Amino acid sequence: MRPIWPLYLLFLVVAGAIGGTIAYSFLGESLAALGIPDPGIATTFGLPFFRAVGWMLAALSAGSFLFAAFLISPRLPGGDNARLTGASLTVDGHLASRTGAVAALCFGLVALLMIPLVLSDVSGTPLVQTLGPEALAVALEQVAMAQVWLIVALIALVTGATGLMSRSWITQPLLLLGSILMIIPLGLTGHSSSGGDHDFGTNSYLWHLIFLVLWVGGLMALLAHGRRLGPDLDIALRRYSAIALFSIIVMAVSGLVNASIRIEFSDWFTTRYGLIIVAKTVGVIILGIFGWLHRAWVVPKVQADPTDRRLFHQVAIVEVLVMAAVTGIAITMGRTPPPPPREPNLSQMATQLGYELYDKPTILNVWGMWRFDLLFGTLALLLAAGYLHGVYRARRTGKSWATGRTIWWLLGCTALLVTMSSGIGLNMAATFSAHMVGHIILSLVVPVLLVLGAPLTLLMTAYDSGPPDRPGIYDWVRAFTRSRLVGIITHPVVNTVQFLVFFYVMYLLIPLYELMISEHAGHLIMNTVLLVSGCFYFWGMLGPDPIPYRRPAPVRLGWLAASLPVHLIFGIYLLQLDTILGEEFYRSLLLPWELDLLADQHTAVLFWAAGMVPLAVVAFLLIRQWPGAGGDARGSEEKTTTDTGERSLVHHDSPGTGTP
Structure with a gap:
């Protein structure tokens, strides 16, 4: 059994590094548009870095609870499915659930860190000056995004703490629900929640984020299961494949709807915001190809020989790396001003x-x-x-x-x-x-x-x-x-x-x-x-x-x-x-x-x-x-x-x- 944590760390670093690097390179335009001074590299690089890391942690949490609840079977006395309500988790289910709990706790800690980062970002104050209790009180009183991150942190910490104490199957669907709820406040904020047609923007963004974490997190959970040589990988992979297919359809449609609201198609190749959308779209298309490879090539091979997992590992690791890169790219959209609105004088x-x-x-x-x-x-x-x-x-x-x-x-x-x-x-x-x-x-x-x-x-x-x-x-x-x-x-x-x-x-x-x-x-x-x-x-x-x-x-x-x-x-x-x-x-x-x-x-x-x-x-x-x-x-x-x-x-x- 090979350890999975080095891969988790690699995925987090890739997402964070790409998000931080792109956002930092667009820093001048963003600060000029917002009219605030430069708060320093700790904020300008750190905020998108940890935001991307946070999204990968949220995905890992949701995917792990999804895996423990529905992709593999719990321990059933006598194999009787009628006794599912009292079933306990198998070793693999317990490991997945614990991973989901730890990821939720880490996401909660990242959310708490985002409070001073957000205050530093919107005020142009160096990060070290926003870490005191008085500054944090100001952030929670006056900065809406800081309040959102506090709500996210509370939901994530409760979900993670509950997950650490859970040993039964019946609690896993509830923990999955908790892991989805902890990202909902973030889906209700940002560029999509403001300006004209923001009802379309917010609603499409919610669909996008929910299925993003299920898609990315589910694959990370599957990869962990394969590396620890867990049983029934073929069944889990078949079930995940159906979820992934639906997820990519929802993400593609919701992403196009959201992009069409924010900018004109002509801006896709002439503005930085548009180029980010193009890069994200290309990444999603590549991921769609990986999904096709799973359904057409990997799943049949694993079903034919469940002990041969080399092909699955190779495809899954590269796929999650692409997912991490796409996540990092997508994060930078929140730090990059979109083009001027079509209707500048909204009522x-x-x-x-x-x-x-x-x-x-x-x-x-x-x-x-x-x-x-x-x-x-x-x-x-x-x-x-x-x-x-x-x-x-x-x-x-x-x-x-x-x-x-x-x-x-x-x-x-x-x-x-x-x-x-x-x-x-x-x-x-x-x-x-x-x-x-x-x-x-x-x-x-x-x-x-x-x-x-x-x-x-x-x-x-x-x-x-x-x-x-x-x-x-x-x-x-x-x-x-x-x-x-x-x-x-x-x-x-x-x-x-x-x-x-x-x-x-x-x-x-x-x-x-x-x-x-x-x-x-x-x-x-x-x-x-x-x-x-x-x-x-x-x-x-x-x-x-x-x-x-x-x-x-x-x-x-x-x-x-x-x-x-x-x-x-x-x-x-x-x-x-x-x-x-x-x-x-x-x-x-x-x-x-x-x-x-x-x-x-x-x-x-x-x-x-x-x-x-x-x-x-x-x-x-x-x-x-x-x-x-x-x-x-x-x-x-x-x-x-x-x-x-x-x-x-x-x-x-x-x-x-x-x-x-």
Whole structure:
């Protein structure tokens, strides 16, 4: 077994050195454009160097947790895949998880170092003068990017510390989620988050970064596994190959979208910023060729002889070096001023929202407005495509699937797409009433439609359990539905509290609401929280997908009835509130039509009241599940802890689950 840490160190140094060297060579132009003095080489070289190192560490963390969770198998007692929830990690899984934890901790330390580096960079002060507690306090109080790095550091350190204490398989998907969350704040900042079309820029950048760390990190984890002669490299490589193919497609599309927003194509070869984009594009094309080599040459060779790993090592090492170089090149974009904007005189509205609104929204004209939402619109299309693929796969293998559930799911995807890409989504950021309409649809309408589609049950129908000691998609989904965390979240008390707290805290804490609506990042966070919270709430309340314990229909109906007064009370609160929520921000938009903000806020109460309609539909569906009300409710109320019980839920439509 050969040590992997020298290669990790090589990858970090290559990424950092390339990022630091290119950024330093462009220093004069950057400082002149920003109008700040030279802070010294410790900052001008050190900031891009450590930023590139940080991204490689973040990728290593995410890829290692991905590897431990899904690319290799854990230790299953007796090889029984049904016992996946209690499985412990194998030696190789433990090594990968520990690598991910250490990488997250190191990334957290780099993030802390970035705080004084950022202050030194924006102020032109030498780095040594920004290391004291007073200077750091100033940075965290006045420099937005320093605050972002602090948030990143906290998430990374928590993820890393938790990973060091983890020994079970069930925690690895959560650690993978934590490793992705720690880069999200960075995806919400930079050139993409400012100027015209910054909604497109930020959303495309998020897609780009998430799949970048999975792609780069997954290959580093595979390389480590191969060097320590771990088992099942052929299986891990095959699974990673599918992830890598999807990742490079997403990165290529999102990168082109982001570049087209920032600069004209004519600037690609005539400006330094454009040349960086060209170099990055060439690097991605080269990496695409490496990906093709893996699928066409390396994977078949490893599958034919899993003990012969020389070809894989040679290709993977060179590929990761190219990845490190591309990462270093990409980092310099944050330090290089882009060409002047196409529209140098952006309106206040375009600066704040990223786009212009010309007409006052009405019930009719919102459907004629359209601006595709790159985050939620793309998510809706991917969810629809993935579901239809699952239905196709299930029926191809001779298993039945209710058409009604497919219709529910597609209606949910359509509602998400239309809401976020039509005039509703466009005006959500501009008026409180439109925000409330979007709020109701995202938290009450879309989740109900999606959970009635039973996506987890579809996955367990479309895929069979893996071979003994080799769990696959069916086993991962079943383990998720039986996990202790899901049992806690879907408990009526916990589920109701999380739903109502997320629902109301941003309105009751008026400064929080005003902070959230003032930034595109705040809108993304609010919309994501509303959608996810609603899906968990109605999954436990109504969804036909199995959960650790589903309460009888009368209990769930009482649970719903108990939460209704809170909705009514909040509507009364809004109606009587004289304070205008987000007044300063809404007035700063300078909308081209007259808008009485207080009247608009009171109008929002009507839309809030309309939220009772989907809740009434939920109540009706729960009544249908009532024992003796036209069907046997056992299918949705039984305790789903045995394989037989789960199979009955998977391969047959449970009567009384709300499916027509």
